Amino acid sequence: xxxxxxxxxxxxxxxxxxxxxxxxxxxxxxxxxxxxxxxxxxxxxxxxxxxxxxxxxxxxxxxxxxxxxxxxxxxxxxxxxxxxxxxxxxxxxxxxxxxxxxxxxxxxxxxxxxxxxxxxxxxxxxxxxxxxxxxxxxxxxxxxxxxxxxxxxxxxxxxxxxxxxxxxxxxxxxxxxxxxxxxxxxxxxxxxxxxxxxxxxxxxxxxxxxxxxxxxxxxxxxxxxxxxxxxxxxxxxxxxxxxxxxxxxxxxxxxxxxxxxxxxxxxxxxxxxxxxxxxxxxxxxxxxxxxxxxxxxxxxxxxxxxxxxxxxxxxxxxxxxxxxxxxxxxxxxxxxxxxxxxxxxx
Amino acid sequence: xxxxxxxxxxxxxxxxxxxxxxxxxxxxxxxxxxxxxxxxxxxxxxxxxxxxxxxxxxxxxxxxxxxxxxxxxxxxxxxxxxxxxxxxxxxxxxxxxxxxxxxxxxxxxxxxxxxxxxxxxxxxxxxxxxxxxxxxxxxxxxxxxxxxxxxxxxxxxxxxxxxxxxxxxxxxxxxxxxxxxxxxxxxxxxxxxxxxxxxxxxxxxxxxxxxxxxxxxxxxxxxxxxxxxxxxxxxxxxxxxxxxxxxxxxxxxxxxxxxxxxxxxxxxxxxxxxxxx
Numbered sequence: 288x289x290x291x292x293x294x295x296x297x298x299x300x301x302x303x304x305x306x307x308x309x310x311x312x313x314x315x316x317x318x319x320x321x322x323x324x325x326x327x328x329x330x331x332x333x334x335x336x337x338x339x340x341x342x343x344x345x346x347x348x349x350x351x352x353x354x355x356x357x358x359x360x361x362x363x364x365x366x367x368x369x370x371x372x373x374x375x376x377x378x379x380x381x382x383x384x385x386x387x388x389x390x391x392x393x394x395x396x397x398x399x400x401x402x403x404x405x406x407x408x409x410x411x412x413x414x415x416x417x418x419x420x421x422x423x424x425x426x427x428x429x430x431x432x433x434x435x436x437x438x439x440x441x442x443x444x445x446x447x448x449x450x451x452x453x454x455x456x457x458x459x460x461x462x463x464x465x466x467x468x469x470x471x472x473x474x475x476x477x478x479x480x481x482x483x484x485x486x487x488x489x490x491x492x493x494x495x496x497x498x499x500x501x502x503x504x505x506x507x508x509x510x511x512x513x514x515x516x517x518x519x520x521x522x523x524x525x526x527x528x529x530x531x532x533x534x535x536x537x538x539x540x541x542x543x544x545x546x547x548x549x550x551x552x553x554x555x556x557x558x559x560x561x562x563x564x565x566x567x568x569x570x571x572x573x574x575x576x577x578x579x580x581x582x583x584x585x586x587x588x589x590x591x592x593x594x595x596x597x598x599x600x601x602x603x604x605x606x607x608x609x610x611x612x613x614x615x616x617x618x619x620x621x622x623x624x625x626x627x628x629x630x631x632x633x
Numbered sequence: 634x635x636x637x638x639x640x641x642x643x644x645x646x647x648x649x650x651x652x653x654x655x656x657x658x659x660x661x662x663x664x665x666x667x668x669x670x671x672x673x674x675x676x677x678x679x680x681x682x683x684x685x686x687x688x689x690x691x692x693x694x695x696x697x698x699x700x701x702x703x704x705x706x707x708x709x710x711x712x713x714x715x716x717x718x719x720x721x722x723x724x725x726x727x728x729x730x731x732x733x734x735x736x737x738x739x740x741x742x743x744x745x746x747x748x749x750x751x752x753x754x755x756x757x758x759x760x761x762x763x764x765x766x767x768x769x770x771x772x773x774x775x776x777x778x779x780x781x782x783x784x785x786x787x788x789x790x791x792x793x794x795x796x797x798x799x800x801x802x803x804x805x806x807x808x809x810x811x812x813x814x815x816x817x818x819x820x821x822x823x824x825x826x827x828x829x830x831x832x833x834x835x836x837x838x839x840x841x842x843x844x845x846x847x848x849x850x851x852x853x854x855x856x857x858x859x860x861x862x863x864x865x866x867x868x869x870x871x872x873x874x875x876x877x878x879x880x881x882x883x884x885x886x887x888x889x890x891x892x893x894x895x896x897x898x899x900x901x902x903x904x905x906x907x908x909x910x
Contacts, residue, residue, distance in 0.1 A: 305867025326851035
């Protein structure tokens with residue numbers, strides 16, 4: 288046991304492990320450079336569960352990460368053993384407080400590393416969550432918490448560049464409104480460790496404006512309206528890439544919105560008729576049950592794309608990193624002449 | 634802008650050649666002249682950065698041109714500190730040409746300034762980039778100290794130098810101390826550089842968390858920054874291994890500078906990353 292302890296308390300081991308970590312990371316950076324799509328995907332997930340489930344089957348891509356984790360684990364043991372050794376010596380010999388400063392750096396490093404470990408094991412990441420204006424969306428992993436996108440404020444410069452962007456949102460917990468706040472770039476909305484980020488925004492059709500005879504009707508998707516003559520019109524299913532097969536049955540050629548069509552169900556005097564209206568551009572027409580129906584316009588609504596993450600390790604990373612930098616500062620300025628590039632030799 | 638860029642390069646060039654003449658002649662007036670040239674160059678460089686800041690409305694660190702100007706300014710600043718605080722006139726023989734090279738490269742890559750995008754419009758941007766370039770400048774100084782340590786003759790091992798020292802009535806201790814000074818400059822610049830680089834890594838991580846919801850990205854720039862951090866962490870600890878303290882550590886410090894150069898320029902130019910300019 289003593290031999291193992293002595294082995295891990297060696298500064299030579301620290302240097303050798305640092306060199307090995309550097310070599311392994313250089314190798315890894317080349318793999319990352321050649322496979323950016325895969326590694327961009329890894330950014331969107333919690334690392335360790337993925338690594339042990341799928342990464343293990345793709346060792347040509349991930350072996351360097353396994354090696355890196357192992358080396359950092361050994362490095363952490365090395366730092367821990369060294370620190371314990373030195374702290375014991377400081378306390379036993381009642382050495383001055385300044386001898387403790389390098390170990391503040393070491394302890395900070397270990398805490399930050401612990402934060403990385405926690406963040407790589409627990410929490411969740413939802414990189415792309417589209418939320419329509421007014422819509423309430425629950426978090427997949429914590430269904431009792433949901434968010435509503437209320438409004439948006441974008442200020443533009445003369446050149447059309449956004450100078451300020453604010454997303455007004457309301458948070459709900461167990462159905463109760465608990466918080467109204469805004470999300471900005473570099474300022475996520477934080478609640479119970481869950482962070483809500485703005486990722487993107489745009490407009491999307493939320494419904495259509497139809498011209499039927501002389502009348503115009505605005506209807507949201509999946510809603511109904513009634514004409515003057517009492518006929519009821521319901522907007523049904525949408526087919527993204529509309530086509531008809533040989534039996535005249537509608538189907539979608541692909542999942543992309545290349546030729547979207549809206550199902551319209553007309554009910555009059557207890558009878559029902561169905562038809563399809565292509566909604567890729569205004570002006571397209573169809574006739575259902577004698578009604579000439581024309582797409583006049585779209586009802587547009589704003590949506591934002593949110594990233595919703597929870598990282599229980601971040602607080603440890605902040606505490607550890609702060610300790611590390613404060614320890615370095617103390618080491619430079621309060622431990623002999625270390626801040627001097629050339630010490631006085633008097 | 635161009636006027637101040639050229640004025641800066643001319644003053645640095647003048648300071649560089651005049652300090653060489655000083656080393657050859659040991660003339661005090663010439664020594665003062667070289668100091669004055671460097672200070673005037675640094676003043677002109679500072680004006681250049683102020684003008685750029687005024688024109689773009691943000692700190693001059695948002696593209697390759699601006700960061701090269703800022704890196705060279707930081708490098709000259711640490712060199713001037715070394716000159717005035719320690720009367721040390723050899724490290725600049727390496728740091729000033731490095732700064733001039735960076736300025737020449739900047740001149741070739743000049744881009745018009747643009748307002749910051751929203752994601753860069755935060756105090757984290759300045760904190761992250763300034764600390765990063767302070768680290769790079771100090772690693773450049775460490776490189777200079779290490780090169781001088783390696784090329785500077787060791788009095789104990791060089792009979793001719795000892796003889797010269799004896800002829801001057803000295804014991805050779807001066808040469809030994811000067812060589813030791815280069816080792817100290819290299820090692821302590823690494824300590825300072827590591828401090829600033831750690832601040833940069835920390836602020837970058839917090840900023841990435843606030844901007845994207847993650848403090849680590851699997852992409853070349855982040856991995857190479859991690860490499861630089863571990864490289865210099867290893868170098869700092871190598872100082873405590875007696876057999877690596879001298880030549881070995883100096884060679885590692887020289888290699889470290891190329892690791893820094895690749896992280897700054899190589900990754901930005903050759904690899905696609907969130908830090909590409």
